[in-house]
Amino acid sequence: MARRPLIWFTVCWVLGSSAAAGLTNPGTYLAGAAVWAALLALMLMRQASWQLAAACMAAFACAAGQRMWADARNVTGLPAALASAVEAVPTGSVTYPAQIAGVIAAPPEVDGDLVQLVVKVDMVKLASEAQRRELGGERMQLQVRLAEESELAIAAKWRRGQRVTAAGELASPAAATNFGGFDYRRYLNSQRIHWLFSADRASALTASAGPRYNAAALLKGMDAVRDALGRRMDALYPGIQAGYMKGLVIGITDDLDPALYRQFAQLGLTHILAISGLHVAVFLYVLGGLLRMLRMTRERMLLLLIAAVPLYVLLAGASPSVVRSGIMAMLGLAAARMHKLKDGLHLLAAAALAMLAWDPHMLGNVGFQLSFLVTAGLIFGVTPIRRCLPRGKHKWQAALLDLLAVTIVAQAVSLPLTLYYFNSLHLLSTPANLVLVPFISFIVMPLGGASMLLDSMWHPAGMLVAHTAAIGNELTFAFVAKLSSWSSFRLIWATPPLWWVVSCYGSLLLVFSTLNRIHHREITVSTEEAGSHSTSFIQLEPAGSRFRRRINQLQLLFGSISLAALLLWAYNPDFFDRRGYVQFLDVGQGDSILIRSASGKHILIDGGGTVQFGNREAWRQRRDPYEVGQKLLVPLLQQRGVHHIDLLVLSHLDSDHIKGLLAVLTNIPVKAILWNGSYKSSTDALTLLRAALHKNIPLYQAKAGLSWRLDSHSNVSILNTPLPTDEALTSSIPEVDEQNGHSVGLLLRLYDRQFLFTGDADVAEEQQILSELKRLNSAFANTTNTTISTPIDVMKISHHGSKTSTSDQWLAFWQPHTAVISVGRNNIYGHPADQVVNRLEAAGIHINRTDLDGEIQFRVGSDGNLSERRKL
Numbered sequence: 001m002a003r004r005p006l007i008w009f010t011v012c013w014v015l016g017s018s019a020a021a022g023l024t025n026p027g028t029y030l031a032g033a034a035v036w037a038a039l040l041a042l043m044l045m046r047q048a049s050w051q052l053a054a055a056c057m058a059a060f061a062c063a064a065g066q067r068m069w070a071d072a073r074n075v076t077g078l079p080a081a082l083a084s085a086v087e088a089v090p091t092g093s094v095t096y097p098a099q100i101a102g103v104i105a106a107p108p109e110v111d112g113d114l115v116q117l118v119v120k121v122d123m124v125k126l127a128s129e130a131q132r133r134e135l136g137g138e139r140m141q142l143q144v145r146l147a148e149e150s151e152l153a154i155a156a157k158w159r160r161g162q163r164v165t166a167a168g169e170l171a172s173p174a175a176a177t178n179f180g181g182f183d184y185r186r187y188l189n190s191q192r193i194h195w196l197f198s199a200d201r202a203s204a205l206t207a208s209a210g211p212r213y214n215a216a217a218l219l220k221g222m223d224a225v226r227d228a229l230g231r232r233m234d235a236l237y238p239g240i241q242a243g244y245m246k247g248l249v250i251g252i253t254d255d256l257d258p259a260l261y262r263q264f265a266q267l268g269l270t271h272i273l274a275i276s277g278l279h280v281a282v283f284l285y286v287l288g289g290l291l292r293m294l295r296m297t298r299e300r301m302l303l304l305l306i307a308a309v310p311l312y313v314l315l316a317g318a319s320p321s322v323v324r325s326g327i328m329a330m331l332g333l334a335a336a337r338m339h340k341l342k343d344g345l346h347l348l349a350a351a352a353l354a355m356l357a358w359d360p361h362m363l364g365n366v367g368f369q370l371s372f373l374v375t376a377g378l379i380f381g382v383t384p385i386r387r388c389l390p391r392g393k394h395k396w397q398a399a400l401l402d403l404l405a406v407t408i409v410a411q412a413v414s415l416p417l418t419l420y421y422f423n424s425l426h427l428l429s430t431p432a433n434l435v436l437v438p439f440i441s442f443i444v445m446p447l448g449g450a451s452m453l454l455d456s457m458w459h460p461a462g463m464l465v466a467h468t469a470a471i472g473n474e475l476t477f478a479f480v481a482k483l484s485s486w487s488s489f490r491l492i493w494a495t496p497p498l499w500w501v502v503s504c505y506g507s508l509l510l511v512f513s514t515l516n517r518i519h520h521r522e523i524t525v526s527t528e529e530a531g532s533h534s535t536s537f538i539q540l541e542p543a544g545s546r547f548r549r550r551i552n553q554l555q556l557l558f559g560s561i562s563l564a565a566l567l568l569w570a571y572n573p574d575f576f577d578r579r580g581y582v583q584f585l586d587v588g589q590g591d592s593i594l595i596r597s598a599s600g601k602h603i604l605i606d607g608g609g610t611v612q613f614g615n616r617e618a619w620r621q622r623r624d625p626y627e628v629g630q631k632l633l634v635p636l637l638q639q640r641g642v643h644h645i646d647l648l649v650l651s652h653l654d655s656d657h658i659k660g661l662l663a664v665l666t667n668i669p670v671k672a673i674l675w676n677g678s679y680k681s682s683t684d685a686l687t688l689l690r691a692a693l694h695k696n697i698p699l700y701q702a703k704a705g706l707s708w709r710l711d712s713h714s715n716v717s718i719l720n721t722p723l724p725t726d727e728a729l730t731s732s733i734p735e736v737d738e739q740n741g742h743s744v745g746l747l748l749r750l751y752d753r754q755f756l757f758t759g760d761a762d763v764a765e766e767q768q769i770l771s772e773l774k775r776l777n778s779a780f781a782n783t784t785n786t787t788i789s790t791p792i793d794v795m796k797i798s799h800h801g802s803k804t805s806t807s808d809q810w811l812a813f814w815q816p817h818t819a820v821i822s823v824g825r826n827n828i829y830g831h832p833a834d835q836v837v838n839r840l841e842a843a844g845i846h847i848n849r850t851d852l853d854g855e856i857q858f859r860v861g862s863d864g865n866l867s868e869r870r871k872l
Contacts, residue, residue: 016062090852099124145198147201168199178636226315518552582860590660593605609655665691719788755796760800
């Protein structure tokens with residue numbers, strides 16, 4: 001420890017900040033006591049001096065205190081109003097008409113008809129209060145919904161640093177309503193934002209010149225430069241290439257094509273699109289070359305390079321990765337200037353310490369975590385891994401092997417965090433990185449930068465270079481599209497616990513350090529042998545050396561086995577779980593139910609979807625609009641480790657039940673589909689059915705009397721034939737535009753507990769199901785040795801609680817103990833109907849609603865015990 005005090009000081013600083021962020025105050029004190037005990041043990045073992053131990057303990061205490069202080073100050077100036085908004089039922093139902101005044105603190109983002117700004121609010125005037133309140137620069141997320149296309153020109157003039165006044169409504173950001181779902185409120189809280197302020201029309205916001213001498217005003221000029229460079233890229237590159245090159249060269253990712261980004265993300269290539277150390281290195285290499293051509297002295301050149309780094313960091317967008325790279329570059333250049341250049345780990349530790357001292361909340365940033373961990377892994381792990389590979393007879397072979405070592409280490413170090421945050425791993429990620437990282441970094445990216453610079457001097461030269469880069473881009477896009485389309489190489493992982501992430505990094509550290517010791521010992525032995533005189537005597541290996549060699553071998557074996565075991569466990573953590581689960585996901589005004597059987601099979605009933613009325617004007621359309629399947633459903637399924645769906649049930653083909661399923665078919669393997677045997681002439685229905693046929697997924701028509709035995713404890717029975725028998729038996733699939741009365745009805749049995757699902761069945765279909773039950777009972781008795789028995793445990797209320805369903809006769813027959821209504825908050829249909837709710841309450845049925853309770857989960861144990869939990 002004494003040889004690298006700054007590294008251990010930084011480690012203790014990170015531990016202190018992490019403890020204060022993730023634990024209560026008593027837990028932080030206990031963590032501090034554990035750190036002190038560890039430092040004391042190192043002192044007694046003479047691995048650390050008392051001065052270093054005291055400094056490390058001081059680092060832990062200072063970091064914890066700083067984070068506690070920052071969290072205590074991370075509050076709103078309107079605490080009572082925020083508490084009322086957060087506690088409102090349903091979520092988001094309480095808003096406050098208000099007026100605000102403040103300064104734009106970040107570049108505005110224009111996406112279709114929505115403009116988003118971060119504003120430091122000085123004053124707020126609530127409509128319910130006579131006096132205005134001073135907030136002292138509290139950050140708020142401001143959203144302006146444009147009413148006309150002409151307002152785009154007005155919004156384009158809004159700039160960081162301007163002073164604005166706006167009239168609209170204050171609301172609390174939405175919290176997660178599904179277990180493991182994205183928590184927008186928590187995310188904004190980490191950005192020190194507690195309110196969303198929404199305004200209609202651009203006229204609701206008035207902008208004027210702001211203060212001339214503050215950080216926002218100074219950065220406004222850099223925003224203008226970035227915008228000018230972005231416009232130049234738009235002129236040089238066609239279509240989606242412009243957004244791609246803007247992200248690649250100058251860090252502007254607003255116009256990056258979402259589909260292209262998802263393809264890069266599936267292959268683990270998003271780090272290419274993030275400005276990082278490689279970009280800083282290329283920038284310094286080119287600038288240094290120009291300065292050397294001017295015959296500048298080394299000392300003066302290093303000073304100019306140090307001064308140029310902050311400008312490049314700001315120009316590139318100042319993301320955590322580029323800030324880290326910039327700080328390391330400046331420290332390295334300064335050390336070189338003073339002839340005291342230290343190793344990379346010292347520079348990395350200094351950069352981390354500086355960034356966390358400036359903003360302790362940076363520790364929770366995913367980009368910050370990946371940037372520092374991968375860089376540390378490369379510094380610590382590339383050398384031992386490279387020594388395990390052949391040297392290479394030629395320079396090009398050695399260079400390829402060097403690249404392979406770097407890629408292997410980067411992939412290994414990023415894997416635990418990648419699985420924790422993104423829940424997927426593509427087996428072709430390593431070869432994709434091997435091919436694309438050098439191609440993009442050393443060919444496409446320099447060409448992009450050169451085309452931008454040459455275009456400012458002579459347009460034909462810039463266009464010629466841009467055309468060359470465009471050819472490289474087309475090759476890149478085709479390569480990425482081809483590899484990402486091989487979905488069989490893509491593995492889905494459930495979100496692992498934090499202890500698993502820490503254990504993985506511990507195992508990696510053990511493997512790298514052991515390989516380093518083994519190599520160091522080999523060098524020592526070979527040197528001693530080379531220095532000794534040749535002799536005919538046989539030299540025996542000393543016992544102590546033999547013991548150390550075996551210890552190293554055992555440690556390497558233990559680290560490798562531990563890492564493999566951790567990965568195997570994380571891939572299927574519920575392998576020994578023999579409980580059944582029924583999970584009613586909150587997808588807004590729609591249905592989606594995920595079922596896990598006792599043996600681990602998965603059934604998904606419907607996938608939600610937002611119903612769109614009419615066609616949106618072209619100028620209103622957003623680059624990456626919210627889509628419930630891509631943004632909510634697929635991430636939830638991946639977080640829960642759904643490697644494939646054994647049966648996908650389309651209760652019927654209305655958009656609020658199936659629109660989200662196209663993303664499911666694209667991202668998660670589906671073995672079979674059960675549907676009502678019809679089609680509907682809507683874009684959503686036809687697109688979904690065609691996608692299923694394209695993927696060769698077998699489609700089975702629901703027919704009364706059929707059942708599917710998942711395992712010895714789980715069974716699904718079909719209650720009805722949604723279409724008339726004569727139509728269902730025709731050679732062509734009938735078209736049915738009104739789908740509600742043709743919903744698939746299912747009865748699920750888990751450990752003698754029963755769940756009923758009937759889609760959007762109306763009263764007429766309910767009567768049809770009841771009239772068939774006598775025949776179904778005898779059919780089930782012959783095929784599954786079971787009959788439909790009542791009362792049942794849980795009933796999914798049909799059609800979101802519409803007055804056209806859930807009759808008295810229906811409830812009297814099934815006698816459910818619990819009812820679940822899947823319904824959107826503040827929906828325009830008035831669901832659930834008051835008469836349906838009153839009917840359920842009069843029957844003594846316990847009611848759960850996704851608009852009030854969020855996701856609702858039921859768990860059935862092997863002993864038949866049924867438990868329930870709700871997200872809200």
